[in-house]
Amino acid sequence: MEKVGAVLVAGGGIAGVQAALDLAESGYYVYLVERNAAIGGVMSQLDKTFPTNDCSMCILSPKLVECGRHLNVEILTLSEVVSIQGEEGNFQVEVLKHPRYVDEDKCVACGVCAEKCPRKVDNPFDEGLSKRKAIYVLYPQAVPLKYAIDRDHCIYFQKGKCRACEKFCENKAINFEQKEERIRLNVGSVILAPGFEVFDARLITYYGYGRFANVVTSKEFERILSASGPYQGHLVRPSDKREPERIAWIQCVGSRNINQCDHSYCSAVCCMYAIKEAVIAKEHSDRLLDTAIFYMDMRTYGKEFEKYYNRAKEESGVRFIPSRIHNVVEEPDTRNLLIRYTDNERQVIEETFDMVVLSVGLQTPRSLIEMAEKIGVSLDSHGFCSTSSFEPVATSRPGIYVCGAFQGPKDIPQSVMEASAAASSAAATLAEVRGTLVREKTYPDERNVAGEPPRIGVFVCNCGINIGSVVNVPEVAEYAATLPNVVFVDQNLFSCSQDTQDRMKAIIQEKKLNRVVVASCTPRTHEPLFQETCREAGLNKYLFEMANIRDQCSWVHMNSPEAATEKAKELVRMAVTKAALLEPLREVELGLTQSALVIGGGVAGMTAAKELSAQGFEVVLVEKGDQLGGNARFMRHTWKDEDIPTFLNGLIRSVEEDPRITVYKNAQIKAVDGFVGNFKSTLVVGDGAGEEVTVEHGAVIITTGARESQPSEYGYGEDPRIVTMQEFDRLAAQGDARVKEAKTIAFIQCVGSREPQRPYCSKVCCTHTCQSAVRLLEENPDREVFVFYRDIRTYGRNEDHYKVAREKGTLFFRYDVEEKPRVILEGGGLRVEGKDHVLGIPVTVEPDLIVLAAAIEPYDNRPLAQLYKVPLNDEGFFLEAHMKLRPVDFATDGVFLAGLAHYPKPLDESIAQAKAAVGRAVAVLATQRLQVGGTVAYADPTKCTGCGVCEMVCAYKAVHLNSETLTSEVNEALCKGCGTCVSSCRSGALQLRGFSDPQIFSMIDSLSS
Amino acid sequence: MDTRVERIRSEAKRLLESGEVDLVIGFRKGSIPMVSRPWFVRTVEDTELLHWDGFCSLNLCNYLTKRKEKVAVVAKGCDTRSLVGHIQENQIQREQVLVLGVPCEGMLDRRALQERAEGTEILEVVESDGRVEIRGRGLERSFPRQEVLQHCCRICRHRNPVLHDRLLSAEVEEHQVERYEDVEEIDSQSPEERWAYFQNMLSPCIRCYACRNVCPHCYCTECFVDCSRPQWVGKSLDLNDVFTFHLFRAFHMAGRCTDCGSCERACPVGIPLRVLTRKLEKVVSERWGFEAGTDLEQLPPLATYRPDDPQDFIK
Amino acid sequence: MSARRVGREALKGFITGLMEDGRTVWGPQEFQGSVRFRPLKKNGTPVLDVPNATLSPKEVVFPPSEWMFLFSTDPGREDAFVLKEVPQEGPEQVILGIRPCDARAFQILDRVFLEQGAHEDPYYRSKRDRTLLIGLGCNTPCSTCFCHWTGGGPFHTEGLDVLMTDLGDVYLLEPVTERGRALLDALQLDEAGADEVERGKHIAEEARASMGEAKDPRRIKEKDLMALFGSPFWERAHEACVKCGVCTYLCPTCSCFDIQDEVRGACGFRGRNWDTCMFALTTLHASGHNPRPTGKERFRQRFMHKLKYFQDDFGDVMCVGCGRCVQYCPANIDIREIIEALSA
Amino acid sequence: MEQQNAQDWEPKILAFLCNWCSYAGADLAGVSRLQYPPNIRIIRIPCSGRMNPAFIAAALRNGVDGVLVSGCHPGDCHYLSGNYFARRKFTVFKELLEFMGVEEGRVHFSWVSAAEGEKFAQVVQEVTEAVKALGPARHYVKEKIEVC
Secondary structure (H helix, E strand, O other): OOOOOEEEEEOOOHHHHHHHHHHHHOOOEEEEEOOOOOEOOHHHHOOEEOOOOEEHHHHHHHHHHHHHHOOOEEEEOOEEEEEEEEEOOEEEEEEEEOOOOEOOOOOOOOOHHHHHOOOEEEOHHHOOOOEEEOEEOOOOOOEOOOOEEOOOOOHHHHHOOOOHHHHHOOOOOEOOOOOOEEEEEEEOEEEEOOOOEEOOHHHOHHHOEOOEOOEEEHHHHHHHHOOOOOOOOOOOOOOOOOOOOEEEEEEEEOOOEOOOOOEOOOOOOHHHHHHHHHHHHHHHOOOOOEEEEEEOOOOOOOOOHHHHHHHHHHOOOOEEEEOOOOOEEEOOOOOOEEEEEEOOOOOEEEEEEOEEEEEEOEEOOHHHHHHHHHHOOOEOOOOOEOOOOOOOOEOOOOOEEEOHHHOOOOOHHHHHHHHHHHHHHHHHHOHHHOOOOOOOOOOOOOOOOOOOOOOEEEEEEOOOOOOOOOOOHHHHHHHHHOOOOEEEEEEEOOOOOHHHHHHHHHHHHHOOOOEEEEEEOOHHHHHHHHHHHHHHOOOOOOOEEEEEOHHHHHOOOOOOHHHHHHHHHHHHHHHHHHHHOOOOOOEEEEEOOOEEEEEOOEHHHHHHHHHHHHOOOEEEEEOOOOOOEHHHHHOOEOOOOOEHHHHHHHHHHHHHHOOOEEEEOOEEEEEEEEEOOEEEEEEEEOOOOOEEEEEEEOEEEEOOOEEEOOOOOOOOOOOOOEEEHHHHHHHHHHOOHHHHOOOEEEEEEEEOOOEOOEOOOOOOHHHHHHHHHHHHHHHOOOOEEEEEEOOOOOOHHHHHHHHHHHHOOOEEEEOEOOEOOEEEEEOOEEEEEEEEOOOOEEEEEOOOEEEEEEOEEEOOOHHHHHHOOOOEOOOOOEOOOEOOOEOOEOOOOOEEEOHHHOOOOOHHHHHHHHHHHHHHHHHHHOOOEEEEEOOOEEEOOOOOOOOOHHHHHOOOOOEEEOOOOOOEEEOOOOOOOOOHHHHHOOOOOEEEOOOOHHHHHHHHHHHHO | OOHHHHHHHHHHHHHHHOOOOOEEEEEEEOOOOOOEEEEEEOOOHHHHHEEOOOOOOOOHHHHOOOOOOOEEEEEOHHHHHHHHHHHHOOOOOHHHEEEEEOOOOOOEOHHHHHHHOOOOOEEEEEEEOOEEEEEEOOEEEEEEHHHHEOHHHHOOOOOOOOOOOEEOOOOOOOOOOOOOHHHHHHHOOOHHHHHHHHHHHHOOOOOOOHHHHOOOOOOOOOOHHHOOOOOOOOOOOOHHHHHHHHHHHHHHOOOOOOOOOHHHHHOOOOOOOHHHHHHHHHHHHHHHOOOOOOOOOOOOHHHOOOOOOOOOOEO | OOOEEEEHHHHHHHHHHHHHHHOEEEEEEEEOOEEEEEEOOOOOOOOOOOOOOOOOOHHHHOOOEEEEEEEEOOOOOOOEOOOEEOOOOOOOEEEEEEOHHHHHHHHHHHHHHOOOOOOOOHHHHHHHHOEEEEEEOOOOOOOOOOHHHOOOOOOOOOOOOEEEEEOOOEEEEEEOOHHHHHHHHHHOOEEOOHHHHHHHHHHHHHHHHOOOOOOOOOHHHHOOHHHHHOOOHHHHHOOOOOOOOHHHHHOOOOOOEEEEEEEEOOEEEEEEEEOOOOOHHHHOOOOOOOOOOOHHHHHHHHHHHHHHHHHHHHOOOOOOOOOHHHHHOOOOOOHHHHHHHHHO | OHHHHHHHOOOOEEEEEEOOOHHHHHHHHHHOOOOOOOOEEEEEEOOHHHOOHHHHHHHHHOOOOEEEEEEOOOOOOOOOOHHHHHHHHHHHHHHHHHHOOOOOOOEEEEEOOOOOHHHHHHHHHHHHHHHHHHOOOOOOOOOOOOOO
8 A cells, every 4th residue: 555654643642743853854744733723732821831941931931832833744723533543654543624714814812803703712721710701712922823713602603692792703704604513634644732631620529629718729820820821920829819827738649549539540740830830939939838748658750850849849848748648628717727636756747728739640531541542552551552561652453552640640841752652653664755745845046135225114014902902003104114224115914925925026026125023913823924924025035023012002002092102113213224224144055964873783773773774864873882772781670570581682683783873883983073964083993092983974973871870878799699670671681590480679869879979760669669670579478578678669550550569468668868777788688778767766677688779879970971062960960952842852853862861760761762862863764954043143253252162152153263273163053053152252243133233223223313 | 680570571582582482472571651552572682671560451352353473571460451352252272372471450540640749740650669769850759569550550450460471479469349330339229310411422423433443452444423424423422322332332342341441540530431331230230140251161141041940020 | 911811829810811702611620530521610720730640632623522514314304314503603712731742642633634735624723713722831740741752842832822831839921822822911910020020931941851862753754654554563462462442442533433323213324433443443444444453553554643644744743742652551551662762 | 291292202113023932922912903102113133132232232222212022931942042132242241331320220131931921011011111200212322413
C-alpha cells in the first residue's frame, strides 16, 4: 500500500502541539485535531510551572502561535477522531467536526459579539469560577483566535430567538446554519495525544469537595493564582473573596487509593505542583501566608525538583506534614476548614485552615477509553495506553503512536519529550514519503529600494468599532498624511481581512511604496500577516512597521477618546519616523550537512542512532569505551519486567550492522568547529596518540550517560555482603551465593542522593528496590526483606511494585536524614540499626546482605560541554534549553541531549528521550537549507575595540572575538536578535538590525517634536 | 638615591639585555617640578633616565592598550588593577606584559602643594622620611607626606600591586579606609541640591576630553560623544550635553574604574570627577560585592549576573 | 604725561568706571578649580595676583561654542530649512588683566580670522572690534613661561591697548594705542608720577632678566619642511602624549573649530565648537579614511603647524610662550623641548 | 495662572517594553479592556537586554517627564538571560542618574509577564501618578530653540 506523507495528531495540548510542530518542520503535513474551540490544553490553564516558576501561558503561547501559523499544520478544532481504518503508512481517519457557528475566515475576534451576547455561562476554562458568554473565545491568547457559540447555552438555539451576535458582527461571521461534518483524512500515521482529566474529587466525600466552598481542586487553585484567572491573580477564597491566611494541601486525592477511586497508581505530578502552588501562593499574599502540605511520600524525583522542595521548606517556609488526612470538617460560621492529624510525636493535632486544596490525580477520561477500544489500541489496567519499555511511544496498533498523559501520568517535560519521540517514530515509518505533501510558498522577486527616498504608506485601521469607536481614525489618518516621507494614507475597516490585504498589496505596487506602516493592533499577532503582504507585493518584509492603536489606545482609554486619539497620532508618528530608517534585511540561506553525530554508545545513544538511520540519515556513533551498551549491560529487567539483555543484544547487533551508522569505539571528541547544520567535530580514535577522524554533521546528540556512585557510608567496601544496586543485579544474574542464599536482606535508600553533595533524587532506586524485593520474595517467600527509606518514590505506575512489595511482606522503615540507620559489622555479622518512624521504636535487623541504593552521578561532562558550548547544571548534568518545553534541546541550536547525561532515569524514559532528541534533530536536518539572519546583531570592525563584553553576555555564543583581528564577529546563524550585546557595547560597534540605535533614537526624538 | 629607582633601572636593564622584553615603560623626571613623564625604554642607555618619586601618578596601563610587543611596565597598585581590566578586556595578553610592581605609599598632590605655597611658584620638591619639602623663591616649607597625598591615594585600599612578576620593594601596609564620605554626603542631599551641585561642578568643563584620554579604560575607537550616527549627544558646551558626557563616561566606567585618579589630575579646570566613578564603585561593591581589577578570574559586573541579584527598585 | 595710576584700593572704582556706557569688563576670576576670564559683576574684583589664568581670554572673542545660524525643520513653515544668521551685535568690552603673551596671541588669531582677504570671520570680527585689552605685565614670570623665545616678553605691549603694571600699592596704567589713551582719558584717572613710571620700567627689566636665556624658534623656518616632516624624531616624541585636547584648548593661539548642526524638536542651530588636531575625528573623512590615522601624525601636525607651517605662511611661530600646555599636559609634553629639537 | 497650568498638565511618559513579556502584558491589558492613564507611549524592543540606558537619557533630554522600562520576570527571559544583564545595567544607571540629581520617580523599571495585563495597567497607573507628583521634567531637559 502506498504510504502517505501526512500525520494526524489527536489532541491539541502541549504534547500534540509539540508533535505537530516537529512533524511539520521535518517534512510532513499535519492535521491537528482538537476537541475544544482552541488548542492549548491543560497547560494553558496553569499559572506557573515547576521547577522554574515560568509563567505557563508565556512559554506556551509562542508554540501555539507557531502552530496556528504553520503552513503545514492544519488545525481542526471542535473535532474528534471517530474511527481509524487502514494500516501503518496509510490510514483513513474519520473526524467528526462540530459546528462553531462562526465563520473562521471572517471572524477577526473583535469581541463585539461576546459583548452583546446576553447569556452568561460558567466558564469551564476558569473551572467554573467565573462567567463567560455563550459566544466565547476559550481564553484571550487562544489559537485560533476565533469565537465559537456554545450551542447548549445559546439563547437562540435554546429558545429560537436572540441572534444579537449576528446583528452586531460587522464582518458577518456568525452562521447559525453550520452543521456537523464528517471528514475523512488520509494519513500515514496517527499520534494520540488526547491528555487526561483530573480525578473528580466529589467521589471522595470525606474531603467535602463540592459541599464546602473553600475546598478547591488544585486545578481550580491554578486558575485562582493566574493573573488572567477569575480573581485576576488576587489570592482570595471562593466563599467570601477574602484573602486566606492558612491554606492546606491534601495530597494523593484520587491517587494511590484503591478504596474510593480504584486508582492504585501515583499521579506523578501532584507533589511538585502542590509545592509550587504553596510557594506561589505565598508570593501572592501580602500577609504571612501559612501553607501546609499533607502527604504520604514527597515524590520530588525529577530534575531540580529536590532543590525546589528544599527551598520551599527552608526559604519559603512551606510546612510538610507526613500524614494521610481522614476528613475535612467545615466550620459553618466561618466556612473555615478543620483538619486533624497526628504529628511526629503521635499527638493528635487539630488545625483550622481558610482553604483546602485537593491535589487531584490524573486519569484517562471514559470517552477516551471507549475511543481506544474503537480504534484498537490496548490499554493497561489503569486505563492508560499500554506500551513497551523498549518502544515507549508505540501503541499496540502499528503506525499509531502515543504521547503525553494518555500514556501514563506525567509532567509537561516528559510529555513534550514523548511528543517529539512519537513524532520521530511516525516520521521514521514515513521516511520515504517525507516532503511529498508539504506546501511551500513562493514570492515575487524583492524590489530593490536602495537609494530611494522613503515612500511611506500608512494604513490606519478601524478594527470594526474596536478602534474607530474611541479613536478618531479620520483625524489620525489626516495627521499621518502631514508626516515627513508619507506619500499615501488609507483607512480600513479591518486591515487584516483578506480583501484589505489584497488591496494593500495593490496599493504598495501602484504607489511604489517602499515602507509600510499599519496602525492597528499588536505586532505580536499581526506583524507576520502584514509582512507576508509586503512580501507578496515584492517588498522586503522588514520594511514594515506597526503602531498599536488598539491594545494601547482604544481598548485602554475608552473613556478619554481625545487623549486616545492624540496618543494614536503620536504612536503613528513614532512608527513613521522609524519606518523611514528601516532597511531591507537579508535572511541568509545556508546549506547543511544532513547527518548527525551521536556521542555515547549506551541505550540512549544507540536508540538515537537507530532512529536517525530509520529516518534516512547517516550517523556517526562515538563510544569512549570498548563496547556498546552502557549501563544496560548490568541490568536485567525493566520496570515492566521485560528482559533487558535480549533487547540490548538485538539493539547492539542492529546498530553494528546498520549501513547508515558508523561506530567508533574507544573514541573521544577532541575539537569542534562550526554551528548548527555545519558542525565539524574531530575525534581521536584508539588509545594513546590515537587516530584523528574529522566528522562533518548537521546536528549532534549527546548521550554520554552517568554512573552509579561509590558509597562512602554504611560500611561499603568493608564487607563483601554490602553491595550497591548495580552490584546486586550482577550478583543475582550470576547466581552468586551472597544473593541466592541470603535469607534476610536489607535495602538502604538514598545513599548519596538527596544529600548536600548531591542534592537530587536518583529517581530509579525506589522502584528498583521494590521490584527487587518482590523478586526476592517470589524466589523464596521465607525471606525477610527490609527497606530503610526516606520517601518511597515509585512514581506513576511503578507504585504497583511498592504495593506488591508490601503485600508480599516487605517491611518499610522510614528514616530521617538527621537520624540515618547505622550499619554495624560485628563478630562476622551484619547489623542494621534504625528506627521505625511510625511506631517510634528502635529497629534492629541482622541481614545476610545489604543493598545500598547508591546515587547516580554524572561523568565529568565539562570538556564536552565546553566543546559544544552547552551548559551543565550545578551537579554536572547537562542543562537543557528549557526545563519545561525544550527538554532535549540546548540553547545552542543543533545540539540535543538524551539519557542519563541529562538526569537519572529508567530505561524507557531514556529511550523516549533519545527518540525525542532525534525528532528535534530531524526538524533541523530535514530542512535542505537554513534560513538565518533578519533581526540579528552585526559588528562594525572599525568601531570594535575587542573588549569582548558582547561575547560574555551572549547566551547563544553567537558573538565571538576574532583572535586575529581582535574584533567581534556575529554569527548570524546563531544570533537570536535579543540585542543584549548591542546595549552592552560601549563603543557602539554592535547594532541590532531592525532595532538599531538610530532607529530607536529617532522614535524617541519624534515623541518630543 | 631611592633604592626603588635603582631596582627599576637594574631590572629594566636586565630585561632588555636578556631580550625578555622589547620595551620597558616607566617614568622619567619631568621637565618641570612635580611632574614626571612616561618614559619608553628600548635601549640599555635609556634605562639611566628611569625614575621614581611621589609624582609618578599617571596610570601607565594607558600605554599598554593593544601593544603588540613584549613589554615590561612599572606599576603601582592602581596601575596593576587597570592592567587586570585590560587583560580581561583583551587589550593586552597577560603573557605579553611583565609587571614590575612598585608598592606605593601614595602619590603627592601637586595642586595641594601649590596651594600651600601661597602664590609662590614651587621650583623644587624634596621627599624624605615621610615628609615633603617644597622650595621656591623665598619659599621653604615642609609637611608630613600623608597630608599632601592625592585624594585617591589617601583613600586607596590597594597600594600594593595586585598582579606582578617582580616586586621592586617590600609591600606596604594596606588600609581599610573609608572611601565614600563625599559620595555619601552628596547622597544625603535632595535631588535639587544634587542637581545644582553637579551642574555647578561640571560648568567649567571645556570638553577637552583629557579625563577620557588619560583613562586606560577609555580606549574606544569612537567615543559615544563622537558618534555621528546617531548623534544623540550634542557637541557644544551646552551644559546638558556636558552633563550627558560625564554621566555616560562614568556609566561606562561602572565596575571598571580603579580610581587611579588620572582623570581628575588631568582635568585642566579642576573638576572633581571621581565622585561619579566612586559612586558607581560603591554601587557595584554593595550590590554585587565586586571590586574592579582585583581578580583576573572574576567577570566584570556588567558582563555577568546572578539570578538573585538585588532588584528592590524593580516593580 | 600720559601714564595714569590707580591705587590698589581704588581698583574697584576703576572697574566701575570701565563699566559705564554699558561696557562689559572681563577679568580673571576663580571659577571652581581654575581661573578663567569672566564678565565682572558690579563691585566684583578680578584675581590679578596669581600667575596667568588657566584658560586664555581667547574665549572672549572666540568662544568654545557659539551659534551661527538658526533654522526651523517644521515642513509647515515657509522658511523651513532656511538658515538665519544669529545677530552678532553686543556691548563694548574690555579684557582687564590679560597678560602680554595672551594679548600677542590675539594678533595671531587676527591673522587667521581677519587677515585672510575675503574670508573674514564675521563672528570673530564683531567681538574683536568691540574689545579693548588692558594688559597686566608679569612681575614674576613662571618657570614655564617662555614668551621671550617667541618674540614677546613679560611687559611686551604688542596687541595691548593699555599696559598695567603692579607696583605693589598702585597699578600703573600706560596707554599703548590711541583707543587705550582715549579710554584712560575718559576715565579721568590720576596721572602717574615719574618715579612710578620709573619703578615700572625697573620691574619690567627685572622680570625680563629673571627669565634666562631664550631659544629661538625662528631657526625652524630655515629648516627643510619635508625633512622635518619625515624626521624619525616624531616616532618617540609622541609616545607619552595621550592625545587629549588640553594643550590646544588652553592655547591662546589655537583656532580650530568644528561646525555642527543640532536639531531639537522642530528647530535647530548651526554652531561651531572648538576642535583640536589632537582628536582623530578632526580629520576623519566621511569615507572612513583618515589622513592622520595615528597619534603620531596628529602630534606632528600640532607642532609642525605651530612652529613650521605658520611661520612659513605668516612669518611668526603660532606660539606666544604662555606655558599653559607645558603646565597642564597630563603627560608632560614640553613644547620647549620640541622647539629645541626641531631647531637643532 | 501657574496653579491652573499645573493642574491641567499631563505628563508624557515613554515606555520601553520587551516584546515577549511586557509588550504582551500590555496587549493583555488591552484585550482585557483594563483602563489606565493615556500618558504612556510604548516603544517595543526585542528584550529588556536591548535597552540601552542612553535611550532613557535621550527621552529625558527630549522633555519626556517619565520613563518606564519593563521586561520579563527573572528566569522568564525569552533569550535566557537578557533581563539579568539588563537588571545590572539598570541598577547602575538608575543610581547614577539619581545621584546626579534626576529625581527618583522619573525612571521606573518593572517586570511584567505576558499574563500580567492587570499588573501592567497597575504599573502604568503607579508610574503616571509618581511622575505627576514630581511635576513636569525640569532638570535634564534640553533647552528649546526658538526660531522667529
